[in-house]
Amino acid sequence: MNHVLRKSLVLAGALLAACLGSNALSAEKVAVEKVAAEQVAADRVAVDPVAAEVEGAMLVARLKALRPDIPVERVMPTPLPGIVALQLGGGTTFYGTADGRYLFAGDMYELTETDLVSVADVARMEERHTLLAEVDPATMVIFKATAERKAVINVFTDVDCGYCQKLHKDVPQLNAMGIEVRYLGYPRAGVGSESYDRIVSAWCSSDPNDALTRVKAGETIPAATCDNAIAAHYGLGRQIGISGTPAIVLEDGRLLPGYLPALELAKAIGVATDAPSGG
Numbered sequence: 001m002n003h004v005l006r007k008s009l010v011l012a013g014a015l016l017a018a019c020l021g022s023n024a025l026s027a028e029k030v031a032v033e034k035v036a037a038e039q040v041a042a043d044r045v046a047v048d049p050v051a052a053e054v055e056g057a058m059l060v061a062r063l064k065a066l067r068p069d070i071p072v073e074r075v076m077p078t079p080l081p082g083i084v085a086l087q088l089g090g091g092t093t094f095y096g097t098a099d100g101r102y103l104f105a106g107d108m109y110e111l112t113e114t115d116l117v118s119v120a121d122v123a124r125m126e127e128r129h130t131l132l133a134e135v136d137p138a139t140m141v142i143f144k145a146t147a148e149r150k151a152v153i154n155v156f157t158d159v160d161c162g163y164c165q166k167l168h169k170d171v172p173q174l175n176a177m178g179i180e181v182r183y184l185g186y187p188r189a190g191v192g193s194e195s196y197d198r199i200v201s202a203w204c205s206s207d208p209n210d211a212l213t214r215v216k217a218g219e220t221i222p223a224a225t226c227d228n229a230i231a232a233h234y235g236l237g238r239q240i241g242i243s244g245t246p247a248i249v250l251e252d253g254r255l256l257p258g259y260l261p262a263l264e265l266a267k268a269i270g271v272a273t274d275a276p277s278g279g
Contacts, residue, residue, distance in 0.1 A: 052077035055098045056084035062100040076123050079110060085120060091241025093120040121241070121255065128240045129253030135236070139229035141183040141208045143171050150178035150271050156186035156237045156247040159202065159215045160195050163259040164246045168216045170262035177266050177273065183212065185230035186237045186245050196230060203228045 056075035063070060063086070076085040078095065085108075086094040096103040108119045132154050140154075153174075157164045171181050185203060187196040198215055204226035205211035211221050237247065241255070248256040250269055263273045 052084050056086065056096070058100040059084060059096045059098060059103070060086065063096070063103065078108065078119055080108075085123065087120075087123075089239070091124075091238065091243070124241055124255075125253035127253070128249050128255065129251070131236060131240060132249055132253075135184070135233075136229075137182065139184075139232070141203060141212050143175055143181040143183075143209060145178045145180045146172075146175045147178045149180055151269050152180045152182060152251055153265075153269070154182045154184060154249040156184050156233070156242050156245055156249070158186055158188045158195055158245040159198050159212070161188065161245045165216045165218075167246050167259050168213065170265075173262040174265065177262070177271055179266060179269075179271060184233040184237070185228075186234055186242065186247065187230070188245055191231045191234055196234075197223065200225060200228055200230055203230060 053075045055077075060072055060075060063072065071089040073087045073089060076087055078085050082098050083095055084098055086096060086103075088094060092105075093107070094103055094105055095108055107121075109116045110119055155167070157168075159165075174181055185196075185199040187193055187199050189195045198221075201221055201224045202208055202211040202215050204224035205221065215221050240249075242257070244257060246259060248260075248265075250256070256265075256268070260268060266273045
């Protein structure tokens, strides 16, 4: 990798970190990222994943010989000749040279015409789409659209997260605009924590929708246990690269790691915003 490209990537990372300092996003930024991600995804279509596996075989072999504890799940292509991506467990991605000499951690960004786009995140869109399609909706707490359904969003949520509580207040408005909200439990403190127990109590209530609304409003709900998928949801979230809440995964696999007000969220996912406000 030449000096100019390396300098560009460092600058890109710094700028992106500054832009994402808040957990609240802007609809304009999400819309721009969508276009940019589509451009990067289109560029990747011509890259053969099987060829990437072959190209990265030496790198993987050397890494396993030196650090067998590093869980390489798969090898993915990148837009750069001679550079492959190694997807690890928990959403981490390493990059390395195909000759097995160099390995570097961090993210790689493409400087498109409109934005800085994470190469790893684009590659994970299809994986998120596939994995979420395999989740049984019966294991989620679903707030159905009250108008004709136009979109579905999957939200990894924590009951003690301020922005999660803020987003939940917008759910009636989202439902009125035809957006179905599907909640998956993601206690940031981990399985077995107090937050985990509160989420389980909501999921195991006789009326999970009401219980989740009440606990997010700060109320104390009766403790309850049952067979539930919270631990599985948490594991899935970690697998697809979620580290904070709310994390909104769209139907195409795009991840919105933060809060957007209802009208801006609807705009970002392409739903008309002429519905009356609510909630």
